Amino acid sequence: MTNRGLWVALSLIGIWATSTVLLLSADLANMPLWAKCGGFAVQMFLYVGLFVTAHDAMHGSIAPTNPKLNDAIGWFVLFVYAMFPFTKMRQMHNLHHDLPARVGDPDFHNGKHQNFFGWYFNFMQNYWSWLRLGLLISTFHVVHQLLGVPEGNLAWFWVFPSVASSFQLFLFGTFLPHREPSDGYVNDCRATSTPFSEFWSFISCYHFGYHEEHHELPHLSWWELPQARKIRLQEVRE
Structure with missing residues (x-):
């Protein structure tokens, strides 16, 4: 179980990195709208991950x-997501679990x-903070100027997906x-849990919507929550 959690995390990071490099280097001018929207959706989903x-x-x-x-x-992962400080975020998340x-x-x-x-x-x-916003804007221009990544690619496949992912996370996780x-x-x-099937639970927010199970068993990884939900529902039926 320990190794699986590590490999799941590293695999997701690897998929995100690969997708980001490919999409930022794509020829946006000749990319059809459906491909742009598809790339945006993939990136948003990976940022949620x-x-x-x-x-x-x-x-x-x-x-x-x-x-x-x-x-x-x-x-x-918090840094590449939006330069959030891990220690402070963990402290605030612990408060959320102490006083949900x-x-x-x-979070309330x-x-x-x-x-x-x-x-x-x-x-x-x-x-959020103005300092973090300034750093993100500076990073945008540095990547554009020094690495030659077109602003359109950065907007379509970095800025907009990461912002959109925050709405998705908030909707299904809070x-x-x-x-x-x-x-x-x-x-x-x-807390309650979304009544989605395991497939749609994954698509919507990596099972983050199985939130009652998460609060009851916070040590479980996201990919372990469906099994916890099955057990809880079976106990309720019995």
Whole structure:
């Protein structure tokens, strides 16, 4: 299990790196719209995977017997995702698990903006910074000027997919699981799981939507959550 978590993480990083290099070097001017949209969708999906990999690292599940390697992978994927600081992000994520959907949870809404976009922007305020934005803009221009990567390629296959992935992660990993049901929260983790099949759960957000299972068993990697959900549903039926 330990080696599998490591190889899953490294494989995803390798696929993302390969896809990024190929798409940034593609001839965008002669690429049909369907290919651009396809490349965008692939990159968005892979950026979601990078963040979910970092999330696994926050819980120490990539390399449980090697914390330094685990944290190094978490640091790397968060950096290439959007230059987020791994240590601070882990601290805030631990707060989320300690106080899910309560006052003090950095991922929860402020009590006023409970709709999707209001909650999203309140959520992002807790994690974003002008310094990081400046670094990302500077990196964009450095890659364009020094490496000769066209601005269109950078926009289509780096900037837009990474931004779009944040909406996807928020929708399936925060908004849907932690919004208050009409009859109120029914468990201590104040979370529900999306009723998707295993295939659509993977496509939507690497099983991050199986959120009740994640809060109950936070040490499990994303690819272990479907089995945990099957066991929980079987227990409910019995």
